[in-house]
Amino acid sequence: MNIGEAAERSGVSAKMIRYYEEIGLIGAARRGENGYRSYQEQDVHRLRFVRRARKLGFSIVRIRELLRLWSDRRRASQDVKKIALVHAGALNADIEKLTALRDSILHLAKLCHGDQRPECPIIEDLSGEGNYMDSSR
Amino acid sequence: MNIGEAAERSGVSAKMIRYYEEIGLIGAARRGENGYRSYQEQDVHRLRFVRRARKLGFSIVRIRELLRLWSDRRRASQDVKKIALVHAGALNADIEKLTALRDSILHLAKLCHGDQRPECPIIEDLSGEGNYMDSSR
DNA sequence: ATGGACCTTCCCATCATGGGAAGGTCAAGG
DNA sequence: CCTTGACCTTCCCATGATGGGAAGGTCCAT
Numbered sequence A, B: 001m002n003i004g005e006a007a008e009r010s011g012v013s014a015k016m017i018r019y020y021e022e023i024g025l026i027g028a029a030r031r032g033e034n035g036y037r038s039y040q041e042q043d044v045h046r047l048r049f050v051r052r053a054r055k056l057g058f059s060i061v062r063i064r065e066l067l068r069l070w071s072d073r074r075r076a077s078q079d080v081k082k083i084a085l086v087h088a089g090a091l092n093a094d095i096e097k098l099t100a101l102r103d104s105i106l107h108l109a110k111l112c113h114g115d116q117r118p119e120c121p122i123i124e125d126l127s128g129e130g131n132y133m134d135s136s137r
Numbered sequence C: 001a002t003g004g005a006c007c008t009t010c011c012c013a014t015c016a017t018g019g020g021a022a023g024g025t026c027a028a029g030g
Numbered sequence D: 001c002c003t004t005g006a007c008c009t010t011c012c013c014a015t016g017a018t019g020g021g022a023a024g025g026t027c028c029a030t
Helices: A001-011 A014-022 A041-055 A060-070 A077-111 A121-128 B003-010 B014-022 B041-055 B060-070 B077-111 B123-128
Strands: none
Touching: A001 A014, A001 A041, A014 A041, A041 A060, A041 B123, A060 A077, A060 B041, A060 B123, A077 A121, A077 B077, A077 B123, A121 B041, A121 B060, A121 B077, B003 B014, B003 B041, B014 B041, B041 B060, B077 B123
């Protein structure tokens, strides 16, 4: 099948399939006489695997490892689990950082009257005048 | 003062000061006879404002609005508050998305024995074989 | 005058993705 | 048989915010 059909059946855009090939995430597809890339059922499976992993937020680097483990029938499940837990840890770090930011902003917003008057603790904090929450020092 | 000093005193790298100037976030600095950018105390304040806002995760686009409101003495605090709340909402959306991802992964990881055996629900899920958590369908 | 610390602009890379141009190929219908 | 439209190819560019680094000019202290 051509790249368009592989894209449709895997849920990965043709653009990204070429990109994944370029960076070596998937092997270079066989080419027909016309130069068109040709895909098998197996390739579609592989692409679906990548798509699902991307949806879970795994980076290309991690997916590379996961693909290797996927095709290794003798892999130990602990190897896979380790990658997953590292990823979960990274996500957690991001979550905590974003949560802290959100809470800082909500705290400042709570102090702000939000009316027609110009006085605004949010602006004052950003100006460095604030004693409210000056997280920058 | 030259860009190096402005960078040091504001906490914004010289590289980024030039970038902010290029994208029009801050006005083009006056130039000395030698072509060097020249900064005033006021510029340092503005840069600090930007740095603090960036630290709170505001995008350049939002900071542009905040800077406009900052220099408008008659702004209504509700205008500032609105921007802050929009940003907090965006952060919250990101947090929820990441949390869902993390929990999906932790769930799969919990199902995985993590031992020497090859059986691994994580891989199975990514392969589309899983009935555990196939979030991709 | 020389060296080192500074400044300038310009290009490149990140990460994953999409947009689009220019041009080749194929299949169906007139 | 030819046209048309849907494919395919490669190549370049853009994203957002940031850093790295090269090549070359400037300034100041020794």
